[in-house]
Amino acid sequence: MIVAIKSKQQWQQATWDDYVALRDDDKSDRCKLFFDNQHLWVEMGAEGINHAKFGDLFPMIIAFWAIKFPDIKLSTFGGCQMEKKGKRAIAPDIVLYVGDDSPTWKTGQSRFIDLEQWRSPDLVGEISDTTLAIDLDEKKRLYANLGISEYWVIDVRAYRIFAFRLDEEGIYEECEVSQVLPNLVISLLEKTMELLDTKTNTEAAIWFSKQIQDL
Structure with a gap:
């Protein structure tokens, strides 16, 4: 689930556990995370x-x-x-x-x-x-x-x-x-x-x- 979420910059259906796993993934790229109503938004990459x-x-x-x-x-x-x-x-x-x-x-x-x-x-x-x-x-x-x-x-x-x-x-x-x-x-x-x-x-x-x- 995390790999799929990290591949696109768009809202995707996800659980709170998916959010936490991505938030705490030390190997993930630097990103901003937003979670609302069982959906996750990931803003990837450096500024x-x-x-x-x-x-x-x-x-x-x-x-x-x-x-x-x-x-x-x-x-x-x-x-x-x-x-x-x-x-x-x-x-x-x-x-x-x-x-x-x-x-x-x-x-x-x-x-x-x-x-x-x-x-x-x-x-x-x-x-x-x-x-x-x-x-x-x-x-x-x-x-x-x-x-x-x-x-x-x-x-x-x-x-x-x-x-x-x-x-x-x-x-x-x-x-x-x-x-x-x-x-x-x-x-x-x-x-x-x-x-x-x-x-x-x-x-x-x-x-x-x-x-x-x-x-």
Whole structure:
């Protein structure tokens, strides 16, 4: 079963045991795993240039935001496997917790984030280079079902961010201003992304830091 799953990047029917076996397979290639409703999604292989460049930009943006607003405690866990045992598993590119009650690890515990023990993150995001369709569809529903307050889909080819906030009915609706990082306008993030045409991601992040000085 594992060999068949690893051969294709698409949702395939699988059990939780199939997911665990692939997750714990030391000989498997580096991959991100998602599990929902008895189906498994595997994102295979190493990151490409665009994914890596944009992916590294956003932790820097969050860091500059944290410097600007030190009273807001932020913790990031990008790419960490997160699980509700037997039900769902996710591994977003961006994972952000706001507040003191963020996950910590102790000897003897699972090295993954147990969503039965810890609350869901406040914000998750996907760097979409080749996975835009699934990021805007199946993953969007999966993150909504986990009660994650805000979800960003970062389209690196179009320099666009689809930002969604969870409404009272548990459905994502598109938003222009972040609710998790108050007063952060999504269009400012898009302008920062556009700089990557001519600048490095560190230069773009520094530019972003200057734009928020007067907030």
